[in-house]
Amino acid sequence: MTEKSKEILDKLADVIIENKKHLTKLDSAIGDGDHGINMARGFKEVKEKINGNNYETNQELLKSVAMTLISTVGGASGPLYGTAFLYISKVIPDADFTIDSLIEIGQSAVDGIQKRGKAEQGEKTMLDAIIPAVDALKESKENGDDLEEALQKCKVKAEEGMKATIPMQATKGRASYLGERSIGHQDPGATSSYLMIKTIVDELYKYKD
Amino acid sequence: MVNILLVSHSVEIAEGTKELAEQMKQGEVEIAAVGGTEAGELGTNPDAIKSAVNEIDKSDGLIILADLGSAVMSVNMVLDWLDDEVRAKIQLADAPFVEGAVIAAVESGMGNSMEEILSSIESAEIIKKN
Numbered sequence: 001m002t003e004k005s006k007e008i009l010d011k012l013a014d015v016i017i018e019n020k021k022h023l024t025k026l027d028s029a030i031g032d033g034d035h036g037i038n039m040a041r042g043f044k045e046v047k048e049k050i051n052g053n054n055y056e057t058n059q060e061l062l063k064s065v066a067m068t069l070i071s072t073v074g075g076a077s078g079p080l081y082g083t084a085f086l087y088i089s090k091v092i093p094d095a096d097f098t099i100d101s102l103i104e105i106g107q108s109a110v111d112g113i114q115k116r117g118k119a120e121q122g123e124k125t126m127l128d129a130i131i132p133a134v135d136a137l138k139e140s141k142e143n144g145d146d147l148e149e150a151l152q153k154c155k156v157k158a159e160e161g162m163k164a165t166i167p168m169q170a171t172k173g174r175a176s177y178l179g180e181r182s183i184g185h186q187d188p189g190a191t192s193s194y195l196m197i198k199t200i201v202d203e204l205y206k207y208k209d
Numbered sequence: 210m211v212n213i214l215l216v217s218h219s220v221e222i223a224e225g226t227k228e229l230a231e232q233m234k235q236g237e238v239e240i241a242a243v244g245g246t247e248a249g250e251l252g253t254n255p256d257a258i259k260s261a262v263n264e265i266d267k268s269d270g271l272i273i274l275a276d277l278g279s280a281v282m283s284v285n286m287v288l289d290w291l292d293d294e295v296r297a298k299i300q301l302a303d304a305p306f307v308e309g310a311v312i313a314a315v316e317s318g319m320g321n322s323m324e325e326i327l328s329s330i331e332s333a334e335i336i337k338k339n
Contacts, residue, residue: 173278
């Protein structure tokens, strides 16, 4: 199971590194222009770390990812994503993922980010992509969707959430200093969160059989 | 004496503010400064903050001043990792970075308690320029 999780995290790191320029461009419009650089640096270290070590459990693997991000990212996304992965490490099972375990994982990420950033949905942050994705999973559980349907809906809602940050005025983070001028730009944090959710969903799909 | 830890995105801001505060301090107040990422770029390095918190004497209390976003967030994260006993000795001040550092250095040197210093540097009066 850790091999599968490692592959997903490795791919996730690749996607973040590939999007370095895109994320930095988004951050240059409303922030300090370092989101892509910081995230790419952190995930490059994550790749080296996880590929150079063996982990007995997913918990150990995720904790290692968390501590690497906290130590190497250098911007707010380090403590935010680091704490998210740390919280995920406390709940992640070694068994195959189910809708229930994915809800627990997603909710832990939200709790970790809120613990550090104290943001709510609608403040133009990473949470605007993640919370709708977790809500979609909860809805799928109620509707009795199968895992495949649930994952697809989760990805769609994360993308919608990311795009919904464009008309929002930022009230947290550096972008909040811009006031109304933050309106009209897609949030870089919501974008990196969407990219991670998309990658996780796509990778889980590959393994669904 | 209450000691002071300065955490900035920039090593120059952290060191410069330390220099400014040290110019005013009396006695043995210890002032530590942490700034920038491990690579020396703008940003914060939680590992460096953690080492600084561990190294500085906290027996009479430690006041931390941080500048923006990730500096504040990283400090809070490091504080969450500490044992309750150590954590209770430390306070992240709701104070402006430069003014807070200088006034904290002066008051600590006068032998004021952590509560007295915090009440001064968290007061809106200290940022008034007119």
